[in-house]
Amino acid sequence: xxxxxxxxxxxxxxxxxxxxxxxxxxxxxxxxxxxxxxxxxxxxxxxxxxxxxxxxxxxxxxxxxxxxxxxxxxxxxxxxxxxxxxxxxxxxxxxxxxxxxxxx
Numbered sequence: 826x827x828x829x830x831x832x833x834x835x836x837x838x839x840x841x842x843x844x845x846x847x848x849x850x851x852x853x854x855x856x857x858x859x860x861x862x863x864x865x866x867x868x869x870x871x872x873x874x875x876x877x878x879x880x881x882x883x884x885x886x887x888x889x890x891x892x893x894x895x896x897x898x899x900x901x902x903x904x905x906x907x908x909x910x911x912x913x914x915x916x917x918x919x920x921x922x923x924x925x926x927x928x929x
Contacts, residue, residue: 842867880909
């Protein structure tokens with residue numbers, strides 16, 4: 826929780842939610858690593874008195890380590906295809922998937 830208020834004017838600060846939540850769970854077994862993120866933001870004020878709706882996102886990820894150096898990974902952002910805006914009139918990406926291989 827925060828109080829997004831301009832102390833000089835008493836106006837609510839733009840694009841700042843009063844409530845937000847970020848949580849992550851992860852599980853590792855053998856060479857597999859699985860994870861999920863939950864991100865929530867309450868409503869926010871934007872320019873022109875526009876209220877930006879609250880939103881909740883779920884991101885999922887998994888990886889498999891073939892060797893100590895090589896890893897296959899996958900990520901699904903905005904898994905439930907939430908429609909939300911960070912700024913009035915500018916839409917964000919819908920469900921997005923990534924797949925890759927990493928060498929370290």
